[in-house]
Amino acid sequence: QEACELAVERVIEKNPDWRSIQVGFIALGKNGDHGGFCIAPGFNYAIRTPDEGNRLLNSGSRI
Incomplete structure (x- = not known):
């Protein structure tokens, strides 16, 4: 999730009107780790595990 948070912060830095847009990122690791982060609430993603x-997971958000 940390990589996604950094990506969202970069988008915010480059867009003065960032509160009027939505962008979300999902990160997946080779070992099965996953995370997501977005600007505004409402971004979710799905995963499937054997166990x-x-x-369906809700990502964290900046707002």
Whole structure:
């Protein structure tokens, strides 16, 4: 998730009207780690694991 947070901060730095846009990022690691982050609430993503099956997750947000 940390990489996604950094990416969102870069988008915010380059867009003075960042509160009027939505952008979200998802990061996946080779070992199964995952995370997501976006500007405004409402961004989610789905994962599937052998143990837990399908899951829909809400990402963290800046606002």
